[in-house]
Amino acid sequence: MPWIERTVSWHDLGVEYCDVTGQLLPKRYWSFEVDGRTLKAVEPRYEDLYLEYLREAPAADFAGE
Amino acid sequence: MPDPVALRILHSQFVNICEEMGIATMRTSYSPIFSEGLDFCCMILNPAGELVAMQNLNPAMTGQALYSGRWVVDDVGVDNFQPGDVVIHNDPYRGGSHMPEHLVITPFFYGGKLRGWLCNIAHVAEIGGMAPGSFSANATEVYQEGLRLPPVKIEERGEPVRDVWRIMLANHRTPDHSWGDFNAMIGSLKVGARRLESLFDEHQPEQIERAIPALFDYSETWIRRDIAELADGTYSGEDSQEDDGFEQRQYTLRADLTIDGDHLLVDWSRTDPQARGAINAPYPVTASATYTGIFQVIGSGAPFNSGAIRPIDIVARPGTVVNVRHPGACVGGQTELQPRIVELIQGKILSQVAPERTSAASGGTSGNFLFGGVHPQTGQYYTNYHFEGMGWGGRAETDGNNAQIVPHGNCRNTPVEVFESRYPWTVHEYRLNDDAGGAGRTRGGLGITRILEVEADEITVSALCDRSKISPWGVQGGLDGDRLAYLVKQVGSDEFLPFSKAFGTVSDTKFSNVILRRGDLVMLHSPSGGGYGSPLERDPEKVADDVRNRFVSLESARDVYGVVLDENGMVDAGATDVRRQELTDAVD
Incomplete structure (x- = not known):
């Protein structure tokens, strides 16, 4: 999956969070799909972190909340 | 890799620049929290916003040092910075820690090219809001905690942006002090820029730009080696804040720390949902505390920079007390939740694998x-x-x-x-x-x-x-x-x-x-x-010394430490052996 460039209007002060770590999501983020869901992450290595750890830790799965 | 000795020297030169920025802040500020309390931190970032070096002063700001500058540059856009610009920011929902702590950041250009960023993060003593001192335990929303600034320019090409200054000063209860303290912060950036320019003159920019990634790798290797020496496994622990100022109930932090070879993951997902009161922490605060707890146990002597944290991942679920969602109040997260996190990580969790270092x-x-x-x-x-x-x-x-x-x-x-x-x-x-x-x-x-x-x-x-x-x-x-x-x-x-x-x-x-x-x-x-x-293992002479200094009472010496002193305050060795045996038998 690709890097995605987010366009944010200057008057939009809302933020989004990384679906894996909870960090702020930068304007350019990494997108990947798991089990039919599209997740947003700060960088590609968090896709591996999700697959290797968080997928098996239900409490940590806050993607899309 | 470049010569490690040369790398260490360069690292020390970067840190010294940060230290000198800090001294400039201390000496030119107006408020005791700056001049006496030293509640600030100065740092240098590379062009990508990664931490190159920071002052050895305030671990509470580590998370901001690592993340906030990078997020501010992303938010404003690197192309929107000119030489002499200074951006200010204190928004906990855009990378800040809590509202009193303001980040000022300026680009460093050399030879017409962006080479890095200089930053100063400091706790400004009064920024408006519902309580004098801008530290309201009864705030339920960030809007009650003072004037919130997304990243905005406070100086443009070296000139003050007067409209922004006037909005800020009109919302602070003690604007004269804010004026002095913010100028102390901005002045420190100028001190740092002068010193960094001298360093680039000395080493040439290409050498420095080759050395910084090598410094990151050097730190990463050091930390990976230290993690790999710890026993693999998942270790858990919890501790609580006793209330949030609104309800007499505890808020519990729960961490699961996994060591897997040379990688370390801290997962805060089982932590309680965010509180109504102001004890919540944004992500950089939780990150500061988590890294501080870890680096109290490993990594002693390693240059601290963005490379040092590569082997460590932190998961903090948004909407919990360790990653507050807008508009939750959060001024107390930095000062109250952060020490709880640090000590939970080192004293309750890493103590399971390295008790001698906790x-x-x-x-x-x-x-x-x-x-x-x-x-x-x-x-x-x-x-x-x-x-x-x-x-x-x-x-x-x-x-x-x-x-x-x-x-x-x-x-x-x-x-x-x-x-x-x-x-x-x-x-x-x-x-x-x-x-x-x-x-x-x-x-x-x-x-x-x-x-x-x-x-x-x-x-x-x-x-x-x-x-x-x-x-x-x-x-x-x-x-x-x-x-x-x-x-x-x-x-x-x-x-x-x-x-x-x-x-x-x-x-x-x-x-x-x-x-x-x-x-x-x-x-x-x-x-x-x-x-x-165990107090029964304490050297009796140290207990006697504590009694002489009135740190420990005679009664506690006898009944808790099992140390009996004679009329001259000297240890009675025989009576102490008997007393310690009595106390041991009573426990058994």
């Missing part, structure tokens, strides 16, 4: 006491953010420190002389608490008691602290330390009372805007550290 709990609160009003001698409005010293936890080989500011902050206390000359209080008492440190093979450090008298017709006070119900815990058989108590004795009363009894506040430790009158007394009794190891 400690018992410290007092674990910044003891925030805020006040403001019109000074009777000057007619001027004043405010102050006062943090209090306390005892640190006992460690494997040494006792906890006495009367020091919370370990994650490294800040200094404000001398009584400065305090009394600036504010209408008289300090009647300032002493170590007797017999308060958690007993152990190494003893918990002692908290302090300070008694203040109001010397104005009225002073508005607030507090945001913790550890009045949950004691600082001992480890490895050590006992708990003494708890915090902030009390008040009003004129006409003959006893000190908790603020809940005297003024009907929900919490004894988290309240805002209580009005005190001339002659009222406040007692700040700070917590003491927990003990490490």
Whole structure:
């Protein structure tokens, strides 16, 4: 999956969070799909972190909340 | 890889620049929290916003140092920075820690090219909001905590952006101090830029730009090696904040730390949902505390930069007390939740794999006491953010420190002389608490008691602290330390009372805007550290020394440490052996 460039209007002060770590999501983020869901992450290595750890830790799965 | 010695020298040169920026801040600021408390941190980032070096001053700001500058550059857009621009920012929902801490950041250009960023993060003592000192324990939304600034330019091409300055100063209760303190921060950036320019002159930019990634790799390798020496596995622990100022219920932090080879993951997902009150933390605060807890155990001597954290991942679920969602209040996360996180990581979790490198709990609160009003001698409005010293936890080989500011902050206390000359209080008492440190093979450090008298017709006070119900815990058989108590004795009363009894506040430790009158007394009794190891293993000579110093009472020496002293205060070895056996038998 690709890097995605987010366009944010200057008057939009809302933020989004990384679906894996909870960090702020930068304007350019990494997108990947798991089990039919599209997740947003700060960088590609968090896709591996999700697959290797968080997928098996239900409490940590806050993607899309 | 370049020569490691050359890398270390370059790293030290970067750190020295940050230190000099800090000295400039300290010497030119207006507020005691800068000049005495040193509640700030200076740093250098590379063009991508990654941390190259920071001042060895304030671990509480580590998370901001690592993330906030990068996020601000992303938010503003690198192409929107010109030489001489300074951007200011304090938004906890856009990378800040809590609203009083402001980041100023300026680009560093050399030879017409962006080479990095210089930053200063500092706790500004008063930024408006519902309580003087901008530290309201009763805030439920960030909007009540002061003026929130997304990243905006405060200087453009070296000239002040007057409209932004005027909005800021109009919303602060003590604008003269804000003016001085912000200019101290901006001045430090200019000092840093001059020094960095000299460094680039000395080494040539291409050399430095090759060395920085090598420095990151050097630190990463060091940390991976240290992690790999720890036993693989998942280790868990929890600790709690005793209330949030609104409800008498605890908020529990739960961490699962997984060591897998040379990688370390800290998962906070099982932590309680965010509180209504102001004890929540944004991600950078949780990151600061988590890294500080880890680096108290591993990585000693490694250059700290963005490379050092590559082997460590932190997961903090949004909407919990460790990653507050907008618009939750969060001023207390930096000062109260952060020490709890640091000590949970090192004292309860990493102690399971490396007990010899960890400690018992410290007092674990910044003891925030805020006040403001019109000074009777000057007619001027004043405010102050006062943090209090306390005892640190006992460690494997040494006792906890006495009367020091919370370990994650490294800040200094404000001398009584400065305090009394600036504010209408008289300090009647300032002493170590007797017999308060958690007993152990190494003893918990002692908290302090300070008694203040109001010397104005009225002073508005607030507090945001913790550890009045949950004691600082001992480890490895050590006992708990003494708890915090902030009390008040009003004129006409003959006893000190908790603020809940005297003024009907929900919490004894988290309240805002209580009005005190001339002659009222406040007692700040700070917590003491927990003990490490069994008190029956403490060297009897050290116990005798503690008794001579009045750190430990004769009764505690006999009944807790099992040490019997003769009439001259010397250890009675035979009686001590008997007493220790009695105490051992009683436990068995």
